[in-house]
Amino acid sequence: MTDVKKYTFKDFASDQEVRWCPGCDDYVILRAVQKALPEIGRKKEDIVFISGIGCSSRFPYYMDTYGIHGIHGRAAAIATGTKLANPDLSVWVITGDGDALAIGGNHTIHAIRRNVNMNVILFNNEIYGLTKGQFSPTSLLGQRTKTSPYGNTQPPFNPGELAIGANGRFFARISGNKPKELTAMFVQAEQFKGLSFIEVLQNCVIFNDGAHDRVNGKETRPDNQVYVEHGKRMIFGHDNNKGLRLNGLKLEVVTIGENGVTEEDILVHDAHDPDPTLHLMLTRMSNPIVTGIIRAVEEMPFDERFVGQMEERIAASKGITFDDLVESGETYILD
Amino acid sequence: MSNHFSHKSSSELDSVVIRFAGDSGDGMQLTGTQFADTSALMGNDIATFPNYPSEIRAPQGSLFGVSGFQVQISDQDISTPGDELDLLVAMNPAALKTNLQDLPPGKMLLVDSDAFSAKNLKKAGYTTNPLEDGSLDAYRLIAAPMTSRTKAALLDLGMDSKSMDRSKNMFTLGMIYWIYGRSMDHTIEFFQKKFKKKPVVIEANTRALKAGNVYAENLELIATTYQVRPARLAKGKYRIIMGNQATAWGFIAAAKKAKKELFLGSYPITPASDILHELVKHPEFRVKSFQAEDEIAGVTSTIGASFAGDLAITTTSGPGLALKGEAIGLAMMTEMPMVIVDVQRGGPSTGLPTKTEQSDLLQALYGRNGESPVIVVAAHSPSHCFDMAFEASRLALEHMTPVILMTDGYIANGSEPWLIKKLADLPEISPNIAKNPEGWTPYKRDKDSLAREWAYPGMKGFEHRIGGLEKQMETGNVNMQPLNHQEMVKIRAEKVKRVENYIPDLEVEGAQDGDLLVVGWGGTYGALHTAVRSAYGVGKKVGLAHFNYINPFPKNTADVLAKFKKIVVCELNEGQLHKVLLAEHPGHNYFKYNKVQGLPFTVQELMDRFDQVIAHEKVVTA
Ligand SMILES: Cc1ncc(C[n+]2csc(CCOP(=O)(O)OP(=O)(O)O)c2C)c(N)n1
Ligand code: SF4
Ligand SMILES: [Mg+2]
Numbered sequence: 028m029t030d031v032k033k034y035t036f037k038d039f040a041s042d043q044e045v046r047w048c049p050g051c052d053d054y055v056i057l058r059a060v061q062k063a064l065p066e067i068g069r070k071k072e073d074i075v076f077i078s079g080i081g082c083s084s085r086f087p088y089y090m091d092t093y094g095i096h097g098i099h100g101r102a103a104a105i106a107t108g109t110k111l112a113n114p115d116l117s118v119w120v121i122t123g124d125g126d127a128l129a130i131g132g133n134h135t136i137h138a139i140r141r142n143v144n145m146n147v148i149l150f151n152n153e154i155y156g157l158t159k160g161q162f163s164p165t166s167l168l169g170q171r172t173k174t175s176p177y178g179n180t181q182p183p184f185n186p187g188e189l190a191i192g193a194n195g196r197f198f199a200r201i202s203g204n205k206p207k208e209l210t211a212m213f214v215q216a217e218q219f220k221g222l223s224f225i226e227v228l229q230n231c232v233i234f235n236d237g238a239h240d241r242v243n244g245k246e247t248r249p250d251n252q253v254y255v256e257h258g259k260r261m262i263f264g265h266d267n268n269k270g271l272r273l274n275g276l277k278l279e280v281v282t283i284g285e286n287g288v289t290e291e292d293i294l295v296h297d298a299h300d301p302d303p304t305l306h307l308m309l310t311r312m313s314n315p316i317v318t319g320i321i322r323a324v325e326e327m328p329f330d331e332r333f334v335g336q337m338e339e340r341i342a343a344s345k346g347i348t349f350d351d352l353v354e355s356g357e358t359y360i361l362d
Numbered sequence: 363m364s365n366h367f368s369h370k371s372s373s374e375l376d377s378v379v380i381r382f383a384g385d386s387g388d389g390m391q392l393t394g395t396q397f398a399d400t401s402a403l404m405g406n407d408i409a410t411f412p413n414y415p416s417e418i419r420a421p422q423g424s425l426f427g428v429s430g431f432q433v434q435i436s437d438q439d440i441s442t443p444g445d446e447l448d449l450l451v452a453m454n455p456a457a458l459k460t461n462l463q464d465l466p467p468g469k470m471l472l473v474d475s476d477a478f479s480a481k482n483l484k485k486a487g488y489t490t491n492p493l494e495d496g497s498l499d500a501y502r503l504i505a506a507p508m509t510s511r512t513k514a515a516l517l518d519l520g521m522d523s524k525s526m527d528r529s530k531n532m533f534t535l536g537m538i539y540w541i542y543g544r545s546m547d548h549t550i551e552f553f554q555k556k557f558k559k560k561p562v563v564i565e566a567n568t569r570a571l572k573a574g575n576v577y578a579e580n581l582e583l584i585a586t587t588y589q590v591r592p593a594r595l596a597k598g599k600y601r602i603i604m605g606n607q608a609t610a611w612g613f614i615a616a617a618k619k620a621k622k623e624l625f626l627g628s629y630p631i632t633p634a635s636d637i638l639h640e641l642v643k644h645p646e647f648r649v650k651s652f653q654a655e656d657e658i659a660g661v662t663s664t665i666g667a668s669f670a671g672d673l674a675i676t677t678t679s680g681p682g683l684a685l686k687g688e689a690i691g692l693a694m695m696t697e698m699p700m701v702i703v704d705v706q707r708g709g710p711s712t713g714l715p716t717k718t719e720q721s722d723l724l725q726a727l728y729g730r731n732g733e734s735p736v737i738v739v740a741a742h743s744p745s746h747c748f749d750m751a752f753e754a755s756r757l758a759l760e761h762m763t764p765v766i767l768m769t770d771g772y773i774a775n776g777s778e779p780w781l782i783k784k785l786a787d788l789p790e791i792s793p794n795i796a797k798n799p800e801g802w803t804p805y806k807r808d809k810d811s812l813a814r815e816w817a818y819p820g821m822k823g824f825e826h827r828i829g830g831l832e833k834q835m836e837t838g839n840v841n842m843q844p845l846n847h848q849e850m851v852k853i854r855a856e857k858v859k860r861v862e863n864y865i866p867d868l869e870v871e872g873a874q875d876g877d878l879l880v881v882g883w884g885g886t887y888g889a890l891h892t893a894v895r896s897a898y899g900v901g902k903k904v905g906l907a908h909f910n911y912i913n914p915f916p917k918n919t920a921d922v923l924a925k926f927k928k929i930v931v932c933e934l935n936e937g938q939l940h941k942v943l944l945a946e947h948p949g950h951n952y953f954k955y956n957k958v959q960g961l962p963f964t965v966q967e968l969m970d971r972f973d974q975v976i977a978h979e980k981v982v983t984a
Pocket of ligand 1: 081083084099122123125152154156157
């Protein structure tokens, strides 16, 4: 990858006018991706963005790379085909909470299970944006939306739990309004070998404004979000004095310096632990919400296994040709 | 019954039709295949028709568990497994009960008398034993104690009784080999290969086969043996090929000719799964077979692979085609090359999974939202599946559009001799790949074919986005202007229409003009061809136009239709092609003949219908 041109984010912006609502977090995420790409050392022609349908799924039109704006829910399946056809590509799936978890739920869990080496960015605004405000599989119980005027009666999915439950090897959660954090996250996701699943807590200013304010808000964030990093203690809070620790089989929030708690009592994050138990507990926490790379356990990706097996068979078959195939087994001559 | 016996000890026949019927577990498919293969090796033309229940192992002896395999062998070029049986093999009462109606009086009936126990008779609903009550007097009944004779032959091999039973079908086959003067060598070789690691099984099957052969020879009941001479087929190297296998190989060949890798995204479904089963075996040809989580993922992964530059295909049957509809629309809208194979089965819904039908035509033509024409082609025989898989690939790659290839359960599972085609025998395929990035846009078109150029990831300077939203002409940028949309709808349709300039004309067999044009498409060809040949052969002015290309129709279609006084459209559905012809080529004197029983046409019923139509009778559908 030495001959890759030094790009800037502008190289990845297409000539199409971006048409999200002013103030939508999607702009932040788009720019963060465009800024991440110069860092990943891939040629522009080797990068593909594939989406489904939704506000978020308009994304590929704004990228000057290869791209497919697919059909609702199927981005992960389309991308799996692209990756099997050409495993050398850097493939990015852009999807929404409705796209990935409602209509496309099946493809999402199977792409995760297979561990296709690609990056899936879930724009989780807890609402259907494009279709103007119906509840989604991540909308909260009781939430009033266009299709739940008296309050949502369908309990939500937690995308992290779903991803890890589907044997996800990489799961990260991140605020949708922090450009630098996002850029760094996307670079790490690309560097991870296997399917990287990133849930972005994205604000929809029109239909679900403020849904993530508690964790994304400037004032409220420090006490409501713990950003975990591998090898570091899970410390958070305005005064950096709160932390997570295990109490029996439960995670609890403690304050350093209170009740004899010292820094040493705070859990050190091990994103690489193959055992997902603690990762699952972290994704399930709601107060504070855990962000950062919660799980990153590398395992041979599906596309590599798939193509590896093909190459083995090619080697073992010693140059067999199509003509050999049609003449194999029983043939006979009529004359 | 001696009046039915021939006086000669050996007689020559043009063709023989045999049906092997027994329990699903009796190995009838294998027995029939062996007989067919041996006959092909002896130079006969053959055509086979497996007819099996959808239950894998239905309860033993039950009526719905009967599995059948029909084969016709001939000294002539044949294209159906035959209407009327010359020999019915019934391994138990249930098999007899469900198949006897297809055996004309005077023909030979071979049964395993050991299987006609009180229990089995009851299961099949017989109150008296037909072998004893005279109800089979019209047939040349040969009741042989196959089970006990087989056991006697294997006694000293130390096998348990159940294992010995498994060889009784080879005893049966041995008898039939003697009756029709077939050599046992091929089958013995087959045992040696197939059971290489199980010498006891080789020995058991070989002994059973030989025992059956000797038994038949010594049986006075069989007064006559028969010979079917080699057919005068074209010279060359042959193999027996099944339709689904031919389809799979056609795609492998097309990928080679187009210098592309083959990608298959598929989800198992009867009767299409065998294409997937075949292609997964061949990664050595850079065939990438992906078993997806459902049909939607099958087709969308295919779109993704096509976008990445592979010859991408997806295979399914009717219910799966329904699931793929939206994605085929995307492929049509984005103008991506891909092939969708629909191996049709009896519908609607889950319908008759293991039976044949042609009722997905309208779904293939119109089963998508919006104005979304795609190319639709059909294969007409097992070996023709090879040609049409190849042709569908060529059209997809050269015209940048999805192509739906229709086959059906009958030709997919049927087999026939195939004059082997090597790569050098096949035409080149030239995908429309972009070359010059200067000023390139994804929806610029070839001025003749209107095909756009294909550029895929990895190609520098061609980075572009495609999608399902309406796009501006040439640039492909999202565009919702009213007139642009109308124009794009017309261009996409025109592109598909112009494919008529790149496909062969419709050929007419038999009479080139006259009283009756028989029209068909797909897997009914064998029966239609045979029926038309017979009618034409006795001087009737009947011709056959069999459509391999349905959208677009061949350019000369209107000319062909105009040359006949009447047209009868024969289909295994309620009249789907008939409807399309009425709409696209109105003004002719159309009749139709339709059958939806999960079964192929018989030649006889077709000939009867031709006569009716010629006599201008009012036509009632079957
Ligand atoms: C087959 C199909 N069903 C329904 C729709 C309508 N539809 C488009 S986007 C969408 C939901 C989008 O929500 P989400 O995935 O959360 O994306 P967002 O707009 O919030 O980014 C729906 C229901 C469609 N386009 N296609
Ligand atoms: S509707 Fe919501 S998600 Fe969609 S663009 Fe507007 S703010 Fe963003
Ligand atoms: Mg949403």
